[in-house]
Amino acid sequence: MNWEAFWLTIRLAAIVSALLVVIGVPVAYWIAYSRWRWKFLIESLVALPIVLPPTVLGFYVLLALGSRSPLGRWWESLTGHTLAFTFEGLVIGSLIYSLPFAVQPFAASFGAVDPKLLRASASLGQSPLRTFWRVVLPLSKSGLVTGFALSFAHTLGEFGVVLMVGGNIPGVTRTISIDIYDQVQAAQYSGANLTAAVLLLLSFAALSIVYGINRRPWAVGPGQ
């Protein structure tokens, strides 16, 4: 068992899923409430990583992070080294890769909050932002947990994007899934078996949290 790769992966998944709550909530808010007619284009863009081959996504992310892109140059002038093949670069790639797994449950749960409650909140003198904070977010708990757990689990197991963007640098960008690949390449099946089992259990645990939470959604009794 490669503990270095294990903890690196956990750290990556935790950072990415935490950042995705911060980034995903405003994006999901906009998707849930905007009446812009071209909104569907943004929704498609957010969902793109679900269907795109990780290598294609990874390729474009790599280009965007490279020293020829504005982002890459800006990062280089700031830190003195490139984004590509670093842990930070890996975080950025994973954010994009896992974005829909956070945004979609968030947006779905925001959209499921009864609009009557939003009207009631407005009539009680609460601004849209306060209404979001006091009514929409608390009633979207299960969606928030779902988005967090799904993006965590998804980041945990990503392979293609990591390989394209991060390379395979031990302690920096070598995650568990790449470690498994390496072990299989080196014919170390028992090691691969153990690591794969750990990944399997972790993913199962994350999904169990999701389904466990959604088993009893915030229900409102009849006549409400």
Place this chain on the structure above:
Amino acid sequence: MKTVSPIDSAASAPSELVVRIRKRFLNSGGSFILNAHFRAPAGFTILFGASGAGKTTLLDCVAGLSDPEEGRVAIGGEALYDSDRKRNVAAWQRRIGYVFQNLALFPHLTAEENVAYGLHATGPAERQARTGDILQTLRIEHVRDRQPAQISGGERQRVALARALVTEPRALLLDEPLAALDRPTKSRILADLRQWNQKHRVPILYVTHSTEEVFALGDEVIVLDAGRIVTQGRPHDVMRAPRLETVAQLSGFENVFDATVAALHEDRGTMACRVGADGVELETPLVRAEVGSRLRVGIRAGDLLLATESPRGLSARNVVPGTIRALQQRDVIVSAFVDCGGTEFEVHLTLAAREALELAPEKKVWLVVKTHSCHLMSE
């Protein structure tokens, strides 16, 4: 084309709500234009009409939850919406309380948290005091720690009302707030609401499609139909449905007499009817009738009281002297037939009452008839 109505130019009373709204709206019957123009002073103004008449659309426009196409909404002279001046104050800045038909209580908050919801800007001590006061006034202190799903329909209604009242709104919009409640609960809540408004004196727009509630609330009523104000005024002047009973409804009555309308008292909602040949005069509820028109009056035998001395200090408006002609016992009910100046009334009594009053033929008695025990039917 715009017309300036005298209503716009007249000075507003401090708390008066002035509404002039034009808006297209949809209901099951198709598309209608809501075209309403009225002023609501402090106190109840009832919006009456069938479902789909545009009542809720009207309230939404006043609350700022829906935008009219044209018009003006102002409270105490301050414009909340004015299409001419391109002014449209956001709903959350209007300070207008709204109790929705479906209540829309926050399911994740307790009753107390629901009530305190609109008070976030007030300090914690004052917030607690005001919340406590209103919970007490509306008698829902005992459910303060429970969530909406765990309390009864009447309690939920009170929580919704408390939540709107506690913010001390400049006007109150009530969209059939009591529709789902039984009658005693309804009248208790209405009494509490009246009490609250005696202190606060704000305009209350009260939407209902129940005739009974219109009469119970009195005050001013505006009748809406397909988006238009059909008529407005006091309930007795305005309500199209005369409260005349049908033949079938009167068929079970023991006492049915021909009567002539002797006088109308519109201010009191009553009228005087002369019954029978020699004219016993009874005060009855007011219906659409004219002096001299002929009606039939029905009174249930069980609704009549007998006294053996001339009663004083009664709320009942009709006390008629008479003589007992006959007593008949049927099982445990005694029918007394009382002659009042040539008109014979049948009165139902218990056996105990007959004994206690020592009733017997030829005994002199007084017949007591409540105004609303007199049911009227056209001839």
